[in-house]
Amino acid sequence: MTTDVRSPVSADDRQHDNPNHDRRWLVLCIVALAQLMVVLDSTIVSIALPQAQQGLGIGDADRHWAVTAYALAFGALLLLGGRIADFWGRKRSFLVGAAGFAVASALGGIAQNGSQLFAARAGQGVFAALLAPAALAILTTTFVAKKERATAFAVYGAISGGGAAVGLLLGGLLTEYLDWRWCLLVNVPIAAFAFAAAAPIVAETRAHGDTAYDLPGTVLVALGLGALVYGCTEAEKFGWASAQALGFIAGGLAALAAFVFVERRATNPLLPLYIPWNTNRAPALLGSVAMGAVLIGGTLYLTFYLQIVLGMSPFVSGAAALPLTVAITLAAGIATQLSVRVGPKLPMAVGPLVAAVGLLLLTRIEVDSSYATRVLPALIVLGLGLGLLIAPMQNMALVGVRDQDAGAASALVNATMQVGGALGTALFTTIYVAAKSGYAGSHPGAHPFATEVSGYIDVFTWAAVLLALISPIVVLLVRADKDSLPAEGAVGLH
Known part of the structure; x- marks a missing residue:
């Protein structure tokens, strides 16, 4: 999502120029609801995918499109979505995004085959790319006083971080006690409520100047x-x-x-090229790609292992993955303090290596492994490593960026995470299928679950390699110190 983080706002902000000021806390509630819907929609479908695959007859080589289609459309159109929201109108973009997201979710919920599901997921990504930047732009232009803005962004950031956990639990509950289709259909009432609340409450705002797309x-x-x-x-x-x-x-x-x-x-470029061509931001953007690949693509196979091999129910598997989110949240707080005291380079360099160790621990899984001894420790280590990376990576997105390009820079770090998820999911699927085929050929008569596990192990191994490559890039290129970090906080991620 685009985070429209602007330069620090002075104490004499003219609040009477802000049409949403009198209703700003209601606006925050509406924006937070939309943000929650967008964030949870990736993990909620991951939990439901084994049942959706069986119900729609989707093959192992194609099931990744349920995740890839959403992430790819979202990431590829995110920068444009931010521009449209600023130029066309933030409220208008929010309403159209919410309505379109609801329609795409409904179509996915009634899909009769894999192609229909994949098309609906791509539609969700398209409208999320409009809804998410519009929501944050509304938030940014509504809260102009420093203390209130800090509170608003704290709420927004908590939802961004906790939305994945909500998606895991909600997806498990809906899949287990209703049907996997409700993991998509649940968006319809949420989006409808956000639309109905925003229409009379949120006032229209837009940017001025050059509005060429x-x-x-x-x-x-x-x-x-x-x-x-x-x-x-x-x-x-x-x-x-x-x-x-x-x-x-x-x-x-x-x-x-x-x-x-x-x-x-x-x-009027979609992306001013000086933003990615920077020795400080380039490692952060590469880290975002790698983290997206691991979080969106790599951990998808953790869901398959928990449900297909270990036989966990959707709800239990969602709960079993929660330690990853908790560890990320805790480590992100530690990394924030480290960045303030010693600069962002240390946590950015150490984080990928710690996360790679966690993924390598996951390669020890077997058909009858214990969750407590093989999976849980690996998830904690993986989460700690990703958390060390994510906080300084977000802040690095704004180092040395001109004020008028802050929105594009923060959108880019979110877009790279979604694109990394799309590319990682596709790449890991290729690795998984090849590993299964090789194992089946060299172990004729092996148990089907043993073949599955061989594919998962190769995915986790290559994901570890991908993350480990980030550390030397950080060490070689990053020059920013603690005084280089922006004063207005970090970028929100989806």
Whole structure:
């Protein structure tokens, strides 16, 4: 999501110029509700996916699209969504985003096959890319006094961090006691309530000045990312050296290269290129990609292991994954204090290595492993490592960014996490299928669950490698110290 964090607001802010000031706490409640819906929608579907796969007859190689379609559409269109919200109107964008999200959720809830489910999830991502930046832009323009803004952003940040945990538990409850379809249908009343509350309460605001949209840049980045993801899925079917896989991957890279060319010459670029081309922000953005891949893509296979192999119910498996969220939250607080005292480099360098150790601990799983001795310790270590990375990574997104580009910079770190999730899910699916095939070929007659576990172990191994590569990049490139961090807090993540 786009976090429209602006420069520090002076004490003489003109609150009478803010049309939402008198109703600002009601506005906060509405924005918080929309934020919760967007955040929980990734984990809530992950918990329901084993049942959805069985109910709709989706193959193992294709089931990842239920996660990938949402993350890819969300991440690819997030920057444009922020621009639309600012130029077209934040309230209008919020209402359209909420209505569209509800419709897409309803279509997903009544899907009759995998293709319909995947299309609905992509639709959710499209409207989330409009809803999420509009919600935060409303929050940012509504709370202008420093102390009240700090309170509002604390609420917003708590929901961003806790939404994943809510999604795990709610998804487990709905799947176990109702039906997996309710993991999508539950969004309809939530979005409808947010729409009905916002319409009479929230006043319209919009940005002024140059309101031209960078449509060529939007098309190129969406095509490029989509081709990369699809190329990874084709590699599973035809091999990495196949014309299908290489063609789509090469096409995706070409589109992204064209995006850079267009952005260099655009008068109102979707993404000012000085933002990613920075020795401090580049490692943070790469860390965001890796963390998205692990959180959205890698832990999807943890859900499969808990439910398919260990036989946990959806609700119990959701509860079993909660220690990961708790550990992330605790470590993020520690990392924030470390960043203030010694700078962001230390926690950013150590965090990925700790998280990689947690993933390597997960490679010890077996068909009959104990959750308490094999899974739980790994989740705690993984969460601590990710938490050490996430807090300084968010703050680094704004180091050295011009005030007028703060929204684009904070949107970028969120977009890279979603794109990392989409690419990671597709890549890990290819690794999982290849590992299963290799194990079945070398172990004829092996128990099906043993074949499944072999695939999960390879996914966790490569996820650990991906995260570990971030640390030397941080050590080599990051130069920011504690005095470089922005004064107005961190970026909110989805």
